[in-house]
Amino acid sequence: MSAPSTPCADRLLAWFKRHRRALPWRGPWGRKRDPYRVWLSEIMLQQTQAATVVPRYEAFLDRWPTVDALARAREQEVLDAWAGLGYYRRARNLHRAAQVVATAWGGRFPGSVKELESLPGVGAYTAAAIAALAFGVRTVAVDGNVARVLARVFAISTPAGRSSRRLQAIGADLAPEALPGEFAEALIELGALVCRPRGPRCDICPWQSTCEAFRTGRTADFPVSVPRKRPAVRYSVAFRLTNRRGEVLLRRQSDPGPFQGMLVLPATPWAATRPSPAAVQAAEPPGPAWRRVAGLVEHGLTHLTLRTEIRAGATTRDPAPGEIWHPGRDDGRRLPAYTRKLLAHGAVPEPAAAAR
DNA sequence: TATGCGTGGTT
DNA sequence: TAACCAAGCAT
Numbered sequence: 001m002s003a004p005s006t007p008c009a010d011r012l013l014a015w016f017k018r019h020r021r022a023l024p025w026r027g028p029w030g031r032k033r034d035p036y037r038v039w040l041s042e043i044m045l046q047q048t049q050a051a052t053v054v055p056r057y058e059a060f061l062d063r064w065p066t067v068d069a070l071a072r073a074r075e076q077e078v079l080d081a082w083a084g085l086g087y088y089r090r091a092r093n094l095h096r097a098a099q100v101v102a103t104a105w106g107g108r109f110p111g112s113v114k115e116l117e118s119l120p121g122v123g124a125y126t127a128a129a130i131a132a133l134a135f136g137v138r139t140v141a142v143d144g145n146v147a148r149v150l151a152r153v154f155a156i157s158t159p160a161g162r163s164s165r166r167l168q169a170i171g172a173d174l175a176p177e178a179l180p181g182e183f184a185e186a187l188i189e190l191g192a193l194v195c196r197p198r199g200p201r202c203d204i205c206p207w208q209s210t211c212e213a214f215r216t217g218r219t220a221d222f223p224v225s226v227p228r229k230r231p232a233v234r235y236s237v238a239f240r241l242t243n244r245r246g247e248v249l250l251r252r253q254s255d256p257g258p259f260q261g262m263l264v265l266p267a268t269p270w271a272a273t274r275p276s277p278a279a280v281q282a283a284e285p286p287g288p289a290w291r292r293v294a295g296l297v298e299h300g301l302t303h304l305t306l307r308t309e310i311r312a313g314a315t316t317r318d319p320a321p322g323e324i325w326h327p328g329r330d331d332g333r334r335l336p337a338y339t340r341k342l343l344a345h346g347a348v349p350e351p352a353a354a355a356r
Numbered sequence: 357t358a359t360g361c362g363t364g365g366t367t
Numbered sequence: 368t369a370a371c372c373a374a375g376c377a378t
Contacts (some may be wrong), residue, residue, distance in 0.1 A: 045374040052364065053374090087364025123376045143374045144376080162357085188374055197372065198367070229359095229372085258361070301362055337363060358378090366371085 006155055007210045009176040015206035016186035024058055035109035035134040036067045042126045043094050071102035079261050080334040088262055093121025111135040122307035132184035138182045140171035145191025152213035158221040233305045234270035236343050237280050240312045245326035262336045288313030293346040299338045
């Protein structure tokens with residue numbers, strides 16, 4: 001039998017140069033890139049699709065064009081600018097990392113994988129991505145796309161989650177001396193556009209001739225995935241308190257757990273069963289007579305399904321410390337999707353809306 | 357190593 | 368339609 005041929009970096013680069021998407025965090029082909037912009041985009045792209053990130057990235061960059069500007073922002077502003085993107089710990093780490101870069105590193109990002117990995121929110125993937133894309137380090141960043149590509153090309157039957165070190169080493173060996181950043185990004189793009197999870201486009205793949213999974217007709221067998229558990233269900237009762245202007249009382253989620261630091265409705269803690277009357281009463285903001293809103297709002301997180309019942313009430317009082325009145329209706333943008341959903345559910349339509 | 361962390365798109 | 372999954376990280 002003949003020796004298996006090695007995937008060719010030049011062939012992948014040629015494909016990428018021709019087919020790569022024009023995304024706002026990408027410059028012209030082969031051009032040196034601003035580490036701040038690479039870092040910001042990579043944090044946003046963690047577990048988040050490019051199409052979702054594009055408008056948020058541009059808005060973020062408009063508001064905080066440099067790492068120093070971001071370091072000077074207040075944490076609340078950063079969290080609110082992140083609202084709707086999910087995984088809110090990313091936003092807190094982003095702000096903290098900006099302050100580390102601004103102070104400990106004099107406003108310039110470090111250029112080695114190891115130094116980058118010391119920044120909050122920067123793990124093995126993101127550190128490698130910044131090093132390759134912004135600093136020309138000859139390495140690859142193994143995300144879900146790259147893990148899938150390599151698992152297929154080399155028919156690796158270890159589950160991707162447990163073999164990322166090995167995949168990293170395999171990928172880095174393939175990287176060329178010239179344009180390592182473009183190569184690292186090309187691998188990701190190949191996974192996103194061609195070597196897709198289902199229905200891979202092997203017919204247009206630049207690596208088809210060296211892909212073991214294609215050769216053996218087993219692209220569907222790689223990467224090997226571990227079945228995931230079904231999310232647990234959690235129940236709570238949330239309180240929708242409105243003032244005369246139709247504004248809604250929100251507070252910052254202070255408990256560790258989902259939505260920490262974000263604007264949420266006052267509510268009982270989440271529990272495995274529906275809250276008892278005593279638990280509901282203990283969590284009630286003081287004041288009004290509460291009206292039960294029909295139905296249950298269901299919201300899915302990666303590991304939880306939240307089922308929330310809403311009680312509505314009206315008041316004339318001022319917000320307590322740590323609480324704010326939020327317009328509620330229009331700008332849903334400072335809010336997590338979960339909070340937005342709770343505001344919208346069974347809301348009494350305003351006259352203007354009802355007339356349409 | 358396993359688990360906790362959002363949200364939206366795709367099939 | 369109910370998985371499945373996305374440019375993962377921290378603990």
